[in-house]
Amino acid sequence: MAKETLNPFEIAQKQVKSACDKLNADPAVYEILKNPMRVLEVSFPVRLDDGTVKTFIGYRSQHNNAVGPFKGGLRFHPDVTKDEVKALSTWMTFKCSVAGIPYGGGKGGMAIDPKDYSKAELERISKGFATAISPIIGEKVDIPAPDVNTNGQIMSWMVDAYEKVAGKSTKGVFTGKPLEFGGSLARTEATGYGVHLTAKKALTKLNMDVKGATYAVQGFGNVGFYTAYYAHKDGAKIVAFSNTDVAIYNENGIDMEAVIKDFEENGRIIENKGYGKDITNAELLELEVDVLAPCALENQITSENADRIKAKVITEGANGPTTPEADEILFKKGIVVIPDILANSGGVVVSYFEWVQNLQSYYWSFEEVQQKEDALLSTAFEDVWALADEYKVDLRNAAYMKSIERISKAMKLRGWY
Numbered sequence: 475m476a477k478e479t480l481n482p483f484e485i486a487q488k489q490v491k492s493a494c495d496k497l498n499a500d501p502a503v504y505e506i507l508k509n510p511m512r513v514l515e516v517s518f519p520v521r522l523d524d525g526t527v528k529t530f531i532g533y534r535s536q537h538n539n540a541v542g543p544f545k546g547g548l549r550f551h552p553d554v555t556k557d558e559v560k561a562l563s564t565w566m567t568f569k570c571s572v573a574g575i576p577y578g579g580g581k582g583g584m585a586i587d588p589k590d591y592s593k594a595e596l597e598r599i600s601k602g603f604a605t606a607i608s609p610i611i612g613e614k615v616d617i618p619a620p621d622v623n624t625n626g627q628i629m630s631w632m633v634d635a636y637e638k639v640a641g642k643s644t645k646g647v648f649t650g651k652p653l654e655f656g657g658s659l660a661r662t663e664a665t666g667y668g669v670h671l672t673a674k675k676a677l678t679k680l681n682m683d684v685k686g687a688t689y690a691v692q693g694f695g696n697v698g699f700y701t702a703y704y705a706h707k708d709g710a711k712i713v714a715f716s717n718t719d720v721a722i723y724n725e726n727g728i729d730m731e732a733v734i735k736d737f738e739e740n741g742r743i744i745e746n747k748g749y750g751k752d753i754t755n756a757e758l759l760e761l762e763v764d765v766l767a768p769c770a771l772e773n774q775i776t777s778e779n780a781d782r783i784k785a786k787v788i789t790e791g792a793n794g795p796t797t798p799e800a801d802e803i804l805f806k807k808g809i810v811v812i813p814d815i816l817a818n819s820g821g822v823v824v825s826y827f828e829w830v831q832n833l834q835s836y837y838w839s840f841e842e843v844q845q846k847e848d849a850l851l852s853t854a855f856e857d858v859w860a861l862a863d864e865y866k867v868d869l870r871n872a873a874y875m876k877s878i879e880r881i882s883k884a885m886k887l888r889g890w891y
């Protein structure tokens with residue numbers, strides 16, 4: 475057997491190829507979808523607080539815009555590579571399509587750790603990056619948003635830099651903005667809300683009740699926290715969570731009211747304040763739970779550990795946490811994997827709502843946004859579940875198949891093949 479690849483772009487290509495084959499799609503469809511349409515690498519100088527100048531490298535990958543403008547986040551993380559950004563942009567194309575929103579896929583990033591810089595430096599870096607990619611982004615062209623280690627403040631700096639280049643007010647060029655600056659209610663909560671919503675739907679399909687269902691959540695940032703928050707709200711028992719500082723297990727259920735207070739006060743969980751016993755991140759993945767939610771980074775569930783996973787449902791908050799080899803093992807074990815492009819699509823869905831509100835300059839209530847998110851995700855989940863049933867494939871293949879049907883029609887109508 476060939477050695478398992480952990481290169482996210484090779485993994486993304488494998489996933490697209492697998493679904494194209496299962497659909498018996500015209501060979502031109504994979505030929506077009508296997509590569510991003512454009513990948514921009516930029517290098518720009520920033521003056522640091524000590525007076526020295528440092529050059530930063532950034533990427534923006536635009537995978538496919540047959541359905542609509544490119545859309546997807548910007549990541550600031552030391553491990554960012556061009557191939558990672560290409561993979562993430564590929565996943566965005568299929569994510570937007572499976573959710574039924576009018577976008578293609580894009581993604582960008584820089585290999586930096588924001589913790590290494592002062593707030594003033596981070597502002598100059600963010601504005602420098604936005605200016606450097608400004609020739610290829612725009613409200614109707616490519617609309618970035620937050621991803622790992624980026625947030626509403628960073629989006630606001632980027633809007634400011636972009637508007638200076640564009641010479642006009644155009645807040646809809648970035649989403650994930652703070653409320654006071656054109657953001658949408660329910661965007662902060664949106665991804666985790668959807669990650670839990672899709673898990674709840676899978677539990678129902680398995681005739682299991684969400685009340686009392688046990689959850690383990692790996693990665694406790696924006697996505698992981700709100701996944702646990704909404705699961706807790708629905709009566710589930712959060713037995714474990716982790717981030718880069720802690721990994722905690724409590725078989726009786728973690729005191730979520732205390733954790734929510736801690737998170738809201740500090741922006742993250744820095745230490746284990748008696749929430750349970752310390753475990754490792756690897757142990758968390760292998761716990762006997764009803765729902766496992768990997769909400770951190772890629773390649774967490776591989777052929778190395780897939781056999782030891784005991785969860786009944788895996789809901790992928792993160793992008794790319796499971797390799798294709800692991801998928802096969804999990805499918806054989808009967809574990810339901812709700813793929814990233816479906817499970818975490820709530821974020822881009824509400825980014826879409828933010829963009830629509832920006833274009834109209836008319837803003838909706840929290841409830842209205844969340845109801846609309848619920849409606850889109852529920853339809854997508856049911857469609858993907860039915861397709862998986864029809865073709866006897868896993869939900870990942872089914873989600874790609876549903877997307878490819880839509881994208882290939884748009885490409886055909888445009889005369890691309």
Ligand SMILES: NC(=O)C1=CN([C@@H]2O[C@H](COP(=O)(O)OP(=O)(O)OC[C@H]3O[C@@H](n4cnc5c(N)ncnc54)[C@H](O)[C@@H]3O)[C@@H](O)[C@H]2O)C=CC1
Binds near residue numbers: 693695697791818
């Ligand atoms: N923020 C959003 O709206 C969306 C995010 N995603 C994906 O969700 C994932 C998480 O993103 P965010 O929550 O936004 O980022 P974040 O920066 O808010 O949080 C990331 C969390 O993961 C933890 N983490 C990092 N490496 C880890 C490891 N090896 N083990 C355990 N924990 C680890 C960090 O400590 C932090 O708690 C990423 O894959 C991202 O692409 C997907 C869809 C939308």
Ligand SMILES: O=C(O)CCC(=O)C(=O)O
Binds near residue numbers: 545793
């Ligand atoms: O909100 C968005 O536009 C993009 C979110 C994103 O980057 C993702 O879904 O991975």
